[in-house]
Amino acid sequence: MPDACEQSAADWEEFFAFEEPYENQADAIETALDVGERRGFLAMEGPCGTGKTMAALTAGATLVRGSSQYERILVVTPVKQQLRQFVDDLRAMNRGLDDPLDGVALVGKRDLCPYAREDVFPREVSTHERCEDLRESTANLVRDDGDQQTFDGQDADELSKLRPDGALDEAWWDPVQGRELARHARRDSDARITDDGLDTADAESPYVRHQPTAPDELSGQGETLYCPFEADWYGRNKGSPIDFSAGEDGVVTVSELLPASVERGTCPHRVQSVLLDAADVIIGNYNHLFDPNSRPLLDGLLDEQTFVVVDEAHRMEERVRDLLSDRVGRQSLVRAANDFGQLLQAARQSEDNREEIAERLQSYGASLDAVEDAREFLDALADWVDERTAEFLRTEFGTTDPRDLPERDLEVPLRDPERTEPDELTRWAEREGYTGDVWRSLATVGTAVSNTLDDAEGEETDRQTVCGPVGITLTRWWERDHAGYFRELELEYSGGVSGETHPDHPWRAAYAPGLLMYNCMPGDRIGDILGELGGGVLMSATLEPIDVFEEVVGLDRLADGDDGTEEEVPRPVEERTYDLPFPEENRASFTVDATAYTRHNRGGVDEDTRTRDEYRHVLRTVARTPGNILVCMPNYREAEWAADYLEDVVDKPVLVDESSSDEDTEDLKQSFFAGGEKVLVTSTRGTLTEGVDYDGDKLAACAVVGVPLVNVGSPRVRAVRRAYADAFGEENAFEYALTVPAVRRARQAIGRVIRGEDEVGVRVFVGNRYVEGARHSVHEYLAPEEQAEFVRMTPEFLGPQLEAFWADH
Numbered sequence: 001m002p003d004a005c006e007q008s009a010a011d012w013e014e015f016f017a018f019e020e021p022y023e024n025q026a027d028a029i030e031t032a033l034d035v036g037e038r039r040g041f042l043a044m045e046g047p048c049g050t051g052k053t054m055a056a057l058t059a060g061a062t063l064v065r066g067s068s069q070y071e072r073i074l075v076v077t078p079v080k081q082q083l084r085q086f087v088d089d090l091r092a093m094n095r096g097l098d099d100p101l102d103g104v105a106l107v108g109k110r111d112l113c114p115y116a117r118e119d120v121f122p123r124e125v126s127t128h129e130r131c132e133d134l135r136e137s138t139a140n141l142v143r144d145d146g147d148q149q150t151f152d153g154q155d156a157d158e159l160s161k162l163r164p165d166g167a168l169d170e171a172w173w174d175p176v177q178g179r180e181l182a183r184h185a186r187r188d189s190d191a192r193i194t195d196d197g198l199d200t201a202d203a204e205s206p207y208v209r210h211q212p213t214a215p216d217e218l219s220g221q222g223e224t225l226y227c228p229f230e231a232d233w234y235g236r237n238k239g240s241p242i243d244f245s246a247g248e249d250g251v252v253t254v255s256e257l258l259p260a261s262v263e264r265g266t267c268p269h270r271v272q273s274v275l276l277d278a279a280d281v282i283i284g285n286y287n288h289l290f291d292p293n294s295r296p297l298l299d300g301l302l303d304e305q306t307f308v309v310v311d312e313a314h315r316m317e318e319r320v321r322d323l324l325s326d327r328v329g330r331q332s333l334v335r336a337a338n339d340f341g342q343l344l345q346a347a348r349q350s351e352d353n354r355e356e357i358a359e360r361l362q363s364y365g366a367s368l369d370a371v372e373d374a375r376e377f378l379d380a381l382a383d384w385v386d387e388r389t390a391e392f393l394r395t396e397f398g399t400t401d402p403r404d405l406p407e408r409d410l411e412v413p414l415r416d417p418e419r420t421e422p423d424e425l426t427r428w429a430e431r432e433g434y435t436g437d438v439w440r441s442l443a444t445v446g447t448a449v450s451n452t453l454d455d456a457e458g459e460e461t462d463r464q465t466v467c468g469p470v471g472i473t474l475t476r477w478w479e480r481d482h483a484g485y486f487r488e489l490e491l492e493y494s495g496g497v498s499g500e501t502h503p504d505h506p507w508r509a510a511y512a513p514g515l516l517m518y519n520c521m522p523g524d525r526i527g528d529i530l531g532e533l534g535g536g537v538l539m540s541a542t543l544e545p546i547d548v549f550e551e552v553v554g555l556d557r558l559a560d561g562d563d564g565t566e567e568e569v570p571r572p573v574e575e576r577t578y579d580l581p582f583p584e585e586n587r588a589s590f591t592v593d594a595t596a597y598t599r600h601n602r603g604g605v606d607e608d609t610r611t612r613d614e615y616r617h618v619l620r621t622v623a624r625t626p627g628n629i630l631v632c633m634p635n636y637r638e639a640e641w642a643a644d645y646l647e648d649v650v651d652k653p654v655l656v657d658e659s660s661s662d663e664d665t666e667d668l669k670q671s672f673f674a675g676g677e678k679v680l681v682t683s684t685r686g687t688l689t690e691g692v693d694y695d696g697d698k699l700a701a702c703a704v705v706g707v708p709l710v711n712v713g714s715p716r717v718r719a720v721r722r723a724y725a726d727a728f729g730e731e732n733a734f735e736y737a738l739t740v741p742a743v744r745r746a747r748q749a750i751g752r753v754i755r756g757e758d759e760v761g762v763r764v765f766v767g768n769r770y771v772e773g774a775r776h777s778v779h780e781y782l783a784p785e786e787q788a789e790f791v792r793m794t795p796e797f798l799g800p801q802l803e804a805f806w807a808d809h
Helices: 004-014 027-037 052-066 080-095 127-142 156-160 177-184 228-235 254-264 268-278 284-290 313-323 332-350 351-363 368-397 424-431 436-455 467-479 523-531 546-552 555-557 610-623 636-649 662-673 715-728 730-750 783-791 795-809
Strands: 041-045 072-078 103-105 197-200 201-209 281-284 306-310 328-331 410-415 485-493 511-519 536-539 573-579 587-592 629-633 654-656 679-683 702-705 761-766 791-793
Touching: 004 052, 004 127, 027 041, 027 052, 027 536, 041 080, 041 268, 041 546, 052 072, 052 281, 052 306, 052 536, 052 715, 072 284, 072 795, 080 103, 080 328, 080 351, 103 197, 103 268, 127 177, 127 228, 127 436, 177 228, 177 281, 197 254, 197 511, 197 587, 201 228, 201 254, 228 268, 254 268, 254 368, 281 284, 284 313, 284 523, 313 436, 313 536, 313 546, 332 351, 332 368, 332 436, 332 467, 332 485, 351 368, 351 436, 368 410, 368 424, 368 436, 368 467, 368 485, 368 511, 410 715, 424 467, 424 485, 436 467, 467 511, 467 702, 523 555, 546 555, 546 573, 546 730, 555 573, 555 662, 587 795, 610 761, 610 795, 629 730, 636 654, 636 679, 654 662, 662 783, 679 761, 702 730, 715 730, 761 795
Parallel strands: 041 536, 041 573, 072 281, 072 306, 103 281, 306 536, 587 761, 587 791, 629 679, 629 702, 654 679, 702 761
Antiparallel strands: 197 201, 328 511, 410 485, 485 511
16 A cells, blocks of 8 residues: 555646646645655746646645645745736636635735725724724624623524634624624615715725714713624624635635625634634745734734745745834834833822732733833933934934935844844944843733733723833844844935924935844744745756755755754654746857956946947847847846937837836836737845836847855845854855846846747846856756856857847847
């Protein structure tokens, strides 16, 4: 009898949506099955045409349906287009199954809340905060003080049918009360029909547009805002009137979930949560797996019974680093100090108040004296931020007048990025007597004060406490190491000089300062998160060198048994790299041996250097070839220089990309795709070089100029390099932190050209750093196939080679 792995491998064809797998696709499926059965991970590089999406879904579906080890598949991708691809492939799979897999694609609360979508909420309040306040007030209004068991004549068995899992929570709420609150907000309540309804996503809700207040007989405390969509959800006993049949082929996306929920008058976000609990396949973005603020949506689902698929895995390091960095703004410090002050003021009102508050604080492990110390510290800390900001601006720009300061974000490093040592703020605090005991107490004190204020009877306030999260972040500031976390004072530009004046600190009209702990080493946390799951696939078109990838994202730790658990059981990690499956004769691939395009060699954009003249020749040679041409420069300023030159020397419209809004970028992309040949010039680090499908005849050639390194002089980049040196060795620091990510960017851009079996195109790396054996060559970081296929070419011979290629095609 075959073992479980052999049985699974034999059965995967049932879930594969197409007649025959692509070349290498069957190997990818069976390798993923093998490591999945052994609670391991597959790191897979496969270019366009490998069929990575269907391979990963097929393996996951086979494991979910073929064994008791897995209950669900979780897909995370940072690219919206890829999310849609997973939805399409899952639907294709389901069309061939007698028992389709239930799937749901996640979106954020802002996109699901009808009030937020229609700008009904006050602009100064975030959607998350407003929704949480409304949820709390609605919960209080529906709280069951008796023993209600029915809802409009329905019994519990009937109500349970509204839930996909057929289960009812233990009810602490009164569903009749929820129904009454929903009815009270209807636009036709009390026979008062109104056209001023809340409509969104081309769906008409049953409710009035404005935020309703509870009737006096229900609230008993004056006007109380609540959410009728939330009340309806309680009215249905936390059930959903929408199941997976609402989605095409059993996969529910926002296009089906939102209008269906709105029309039924129930909360779309709650419906999504109910579907999540019952889903076989969950498709979301990186935030849902890695962001501490978004992970609670998947509470109870991120466990060893989850098979994870991480798409575009080459971007994990960069994306997760940002998600796991902590920031606390100056204004939050002030608000947290006010929270402490509010509690202290309440305690001073009477001896009874003082005793009651002290008793509550004690139950959380805090005291009034500790609250007083914490408030004093936060007041001093806010003053330090002000003074340090002013000092920096005077030193760097000679002024604190916002009219004469840069209109951009600024970073103020609080230690030498090249040295692992305590930061300025920590040293200041120690000198002022704010020792580790004070810092470590802030998480406990902040949480205690927040809970005490929230629990206080008769407390009437619209202000949400922040002392809890602020205290936790500041405790981390003290406790976290100084190699993995780089401390900065970050000045966020507010977008313009406001009308508000600050006589002592005029710069406040333009900047919002905050304390930032920048996560230099996200791999430790990535490894821990992956270690919580059962196994999975991490895939991309550009993972090579895979051994470096495994080190920086923590897979090597899992392979060594260091998964963050006490068991320390090694987890198998397999590697696969697949070649581009399309005919090689359909593509020309060159590395142009031109002078390295470094800042030192090329000079400024307004300088007429020999290097720039050499690259003018290459740019016009490529841009004059047939079809749409994509030119990728190291940054947006260089892109502007190249576009200005090409406009005068090529007989095609030249479009130039800038660092702009998503809407502007989308408009530019559609202009490029419209009829007629064009040249599009962008930054290799921009959004048009990854996750955009230039299929068909949308792109004939792509030239990547230079190696797109980030600003190596940035304090954060230098701190990351220092952290990598400490973790992986000084000899590997620049390679791991800078070179490999830059080459992956370049390879992603080149990968836009050939997207199908019959497509024809040209791929060009420009600059001798791509040439084997050159000084500071990055040739070894290309995939093995690319190293073999790209032909070295001097600039003067590029034109004839391109002409010959296009003459044959």
